[in-house]
Each structure stands twice: as structure tokens, then as C-alpha cells.
Amino acid sequence: DTAVSQTPKYLVTQMGNDKSIKCEQNLGHDTMYWYKQDSKKFLKIMFSYNNKELIINETVPNRFSPKSPDKAHLNLHINSLELGDSAVYFCASSPPVGWQFFGPGTRLTVL
Amino acid sequence: AQTVTQSQPEMSVQEAETVTLSCTYDTSESNYYLFWYKQPPSRQMILVIRQEAYKQQNATENRFSVNFQKAAKSFSLKISDSQLGDTAMYFCAFGLGSSGTYKYIFGTGTRLKVLA
Secondary structure: OOOEEEEOOEEEEOOOOOEEEEEEEOOOOOEEEEEEEOOOOOEEEEEEEEOOEEEEEOOOOOOEEEEEEEOOEEEEEEOOOOHHHOEEEEEEEEOOOOOOEEOOOEEEEEO | OOEEEOOOOEEEEEOOOOEEEOOEEEOOOOOOEEEEEEEOOOOOOEEEEEEEOOOOOOOEEOOEEEEEEOOOOEEEEEEOOOOHHHOEEEEEEEEEOOOOOOEEEEOOOEEEEEEO
């Protein structure tokens, strides 16, 4: 069984489009995260949610809007995509204290 | 500011040899967790080993062990008997906060190549 899943795994789109990435975890964790990994492999946290409530928002442009319909899901919607948004986006979840479980990542390419 | 520094962008090691990846961090907190994650070419992030800061004993997981020096804020990873499958990016990270508001900070990674 996949612990943290993301769809799609690859996303290629044009500048200016709006796209969403979905994330689901079946671990029963209350906390979920979105990370962006750039071309230099630097992993930077974007958002974290605890039990559907936004906890961390790390100076991410407001074109990025996370949505948590329930504590097992955390989706990421991106408006007006820009070239600089091209990256790998990871979803993760964690128990209250401990290590994170990561999804397989979504490679977003903006043309 | 809380930071994690991995000073070795790239390293290589011969198969079956031992290699140590360095990591230093900066925080004023006293309770936190430290982690090493591995990211192979498949890009999946895999937890290699973790260490609770309040534990003095160094964590060990099969061929992987850490040297945790809390006062020096150092957390190096030793890989013994390196295998080709160990080729990957390795990220050092620490996590801190309270339940529900836990935050993780990652280093910039070390690319390790195991040579046949």
C-alpha cells in the first residue's frame, strides 16, 4: 500500500495556465506538507497543514494555494504558472513528532 | 536563524569502502530530531536514519551510523561497506517544534557516487 501518493507524477504545461497537484496519505497522520525541490536539488518547505489547518506558509507567492479537504488530503493549486515554477514538488506527512514520509514527487515543467 | 549545512556537494567512494558525509546545523532549541534522507535517481525521498537530540547514544541502522556531537552541532553519516545502490543524494535535516507545528529544515545535499 502506498503511504503518501501524489498525482500526477509528471505535469507539462504552458506559462499562464492553472494546474493542481493532489496528495493523499493513508498513514493517519495529522500533519501534511508541501515542498519544492529546485534544479539544484534544494528542498524548501512551502506549506504545512495540521488537521486541515494551515500552520506554515513560507513566503510563497499567493499564486500557490493549498487546500486540505480532510486531514488525509492536501492539494496544491497553482495559478498563472511561470517558468520559475518548474521544479519537483513533494508532498509529505508526519506524526506529531518524528520523521516525514514523502510522496514520490511531481515533476512540473512550465514551457 | 535555523540552518543546516552540508559542506560536501559531491563525494565518491569505492564499493565496499567506508565514507562519511558531514552535516552541521544551527539552532537554539534543545529538543529536536536529526535525520538523514536518501534520494536515489528515482527521486523518492527515503529516511536512512534518525536521531533524537536528547539521546547521547549514536543511532545505527545496519550499515549506516551517525556521529552526533550535540555541543558542536554536528551530525555526520557513516556508510560502511558501500554498495552501488547507495549512489544517491543525501540530505541532512532537523525537525523541531511542538506537536502539530513541527518544522523540518533540510541541508543542500551531498551527491554520493559509489564506484564499482
